[in-house]
Amino acid sequence: xxxxxxxxxxxxxxxxxxxxxxLAPTAVLPYDESTAGQSLPSVTASWLGHWTRGLFAPLI
Numbered sequence: 001x002x003x004x005x006x007x008x009x010x011x012x013x014x015x016x017x018x019x020x021x022x023l024a025p026t027a028v029l030p031y032d033e034s035t036a037g038q039s040l041p042s043v044t045a046s047w048l049g050h051w052t053r054g055l056f057a058p059l060i
Contacts, residue, residue: 009030026046026048
């Protein structure tokens with residue numbers, strides 16, 4: 001609805017190199033995962049929900 005009302009949508013472009021990843025609140029952040037100019041397709045995984053703190057081991 002926000003876009004159909006022609007409200008401005010700020011855009012932030014972030015380059016993610018092969019082997020890198022990103023975390024974002026995708027339920028409230030519009031994104032397109034563009035692979036423009038790339039010869040290989042991208043691979044994505046999304047997890048929706050809320051988890052309690054300490055459920056997963058540290059990533060780093």
